[in-house]
Amino acid sequence: MSKDNKPNSKLDPNAKFADNERLKTQSNFLRGTINTDLKDQLTGGFTADNFQLIRFHGMYQQDDRDIRPERTKQKLEPLQNVMLRARMPGGIIKPEQWLAIDKFAQEKSMYGSIRLTTRQTFQFHGVLKPNIKEMHQMLNSVGIDSIATAGDVNRNVLCTTNPVESQLHQEAYEWATKISEHLLPHTKAYAEIWLNGEKTETTQEPILGSTYLPRKFKTTVTIPPNNEVDVHANDLNFVAIADNGKLVGFNVLVGGGLAMTHGDVNTYPRKADDFGFISLEHTLKIAEHVVSVQRDWGNRVNRKNAKTKYTLDTFGADAFKAEVEKRAGVQFEESRPYEFTHRGDRIGWVEGIDGKHHLTLFIENGRILDYPDKPLKTGCRKIAQIHQGDFRMTANQNLIVAGVPAEQKSVVEQIARDHGLINDAHTAQRKNSMACVSLPTCPLAMAEAERYLPDLVTKVEGLLEKHDVSDDNIILRVVGCPNGCGRAMLAEVGLVGKGLGKYNVYLGGNREGTRVPKLYLENVGEDVYLPALDELIGQWVSDRQTDECFGDFVIRKGIVAEVKVSKTDFHA
Structure with missing residues (x-):
């Protein structure tokens, strides 16, 4: 940052910044005129800069695109509402909290659902303006907020759920929480606006800076061999290194990210680089200064190239790493060995080393709602009413009923079965498939x-x-x-929307989540890509090596080239 705490550009100090930089500079530390907009009942939406600023408070303005044309015919504005994403480091939520969010979703949201997301938290969809403040106050009353779950900040910190190794998971979860708290904005705008908090003057943001980060920033804590959080989709990752079951430090991976722009070869998905090992006492300092270097070196001129992955490719990973070491006063050690072997959730019951039992429920698409033949939402509510442990939302959009004593297993399982939360007919394919929200609510x-x-x-x-x-x-x-929301750019088969019924098809990721796939078919529909998959699956079955996954097969056979360095290989 410059001396007056304004944004600068390491690329070109005289370059014209993206308008978001003006917006943040003039926002009075994320306050804007949101309070004024809340009082305007002539529109269901937020105006001007506030449309963007509410994202820093964990909300996106949306409308139901299915009914937009009809409302236009009636000369009505779109049915504006907000989606809220909660801040839940590590995805852990207590039964009493679950019951509170269940009640609000049922009574105050347009869709009545709770949506589990790939960011290991929940979302409310379809909350109208008169209910927004009540929503935040309800969440606050049960110890939840939505601070910094969107916008140009460090977002909800993910953590491997791993309920089996309970002690190690607890340590990792505590670090995920500490990192989340350490990197939060210091402004009290959230409390002032939504919780009627006392107005206080904000003079600086010591870590994020007065204009916050150049772009969104995502952080994880993961415990090998499970890569359920998809570390290569994130800017900053702490890979837990244990010695005799005790956490001793982390390997730090920096610069992952999956978002790109159709037709722009200067954008691409990218794997994270392994910077090396740090001991536990340096964790927060390293987190802070990876963020501070990205804050100062990131591209504030072109938002399409503003993520950490592009900063590393612009200045070099070694230079970025050296600057982090300089600022933190910490030298990375040589990386400790680790291996990812899978990234799916273990659906069903597992027993932890503490003797407690954990039931992972497969929630297709993460959408918890009462359907005619499977009242999922009611089932989760009934479990929450008797459950003595906690719930854990996974980065694969599933829900773990964690810490169940042996004597309560049968009761929990019966409720789950009665409400469609357990279906033995679900295939491995269904359990390992995932999608983003998309239509009708996402404007993109x-x-x-x-x-x-x-x-x-x-x-x-x-x-x-x-x-x-x-x-x-x-x-x-x-x-x-x-x-990048559904992490298709780490799939063996990733379909990326190009138009209604049309997708770009990418092949060649792997089961461990350590390889970016490559374009195979462009802008095609089912009539093209399903026959193509049929033929490829046939080849895979007849010519695969022992335990060879589909993604490895298409690389080995040259069906698509391996993406080793995204900047040069992805579009080649």
Whole structure:
């Protein structure tokens, strides 16, 4: 930052900044005129800069695109509402908190659902302006907030759920919470606006700076061998290194990210670089200064190239790392060995080393709602009413009922089965497929994702059955646009929306989540990509090596080239 705490540009100090930099500079530390907009009942939305500023408070303004044309005919504005994403480091939520959010979703949201997200938290969708303040105050009353879950800040910190190794998970979870708290904005704007807090003057943001970060920033804490948080989708990752079951430090991975822009070869998904090992006492200092270097070196002129991954590619990973070491006064040690072997959730019961039992419920698309044949929301509510442990939301959009004593297992399982939360017919393919929200609520969506995924999985299951590999699976992810929310750019088969019914098809990720896939088919529909998958699956089955996953097969056979260095390989 410059001496007057204004943004500067390491690339070109005289360059014209993106308008978001003006917006943040003039926001009075994220306050803007949100309070004024809240009083305006002539519109259901937020105006001018506030449309962007509410993101720093954990909300996105949306409307129901399914009914937008009809409202336009009636000369009505779109049905404006907000989506809220809660801040839940590590995804842990108590039963009493669950009951509170269940009640609000039922009574005050347009859709009545709770949406588990790939950011290991929950979202409310369809909250109208008169209910927004009440929503924040309800969350605050049960110890939840939505501070910094969107916008140009460090967002909700993910952590491997790993309920089996309970002691190690507890340590990792505590670090995820500490990192989240350490990197939060210092402004009291959230409390002032939504909780009627006392107005206090903010003079500086010691870590984030007065104009916050150049772009969104994502952080994880993960425990090998499970890579459920997809470390290579995130700017900053702390990979837990244990000695005899005791956490001793972290390998630090920096510069992952999946978002790109169709047609812009200067944008691309990228894996994170391993900077090396740090001991536990340096964790917060390293987190702070990876953020501070990105704050000062990140591109504030072109937001499409503002993420940490581009900063590393612009200045070099070694230079970025050296600057972090200089600012933190800490030298990275040589990376400690670790291995990722999988990234899916262990659906069903597992027993932890503490003797407690944990039930992972598969929630297709993460959408918890009462459907005619499966009242999922009611089932979760009934479990919460008797559960003595906690719930854990996973980065794969599933829900763990954690810490169940042996004598309560049968009761919990019966409730889950009675309400469709356990379905033994679910295939490995369905459990390893994922989609973003997309239409009708996401304003960026170009194609269907969440609503399309169940039928698409059924068709892929048919292909696997046709080739006698029904028990196997392919990591399949579908997203409505190229912004990366559903992590399709780490899938073995990733479909990225290009237009209604049209997708770019990427192949070549792997099951461990350590390789970016490459474009195979562009702007095609089912009539093209399903027959293509049929043929490729047939080749895979007939010519695969022992335990070879689909993504490894298509690389080995040269069907697509391996992406080793995204900057040079992804678009080549």
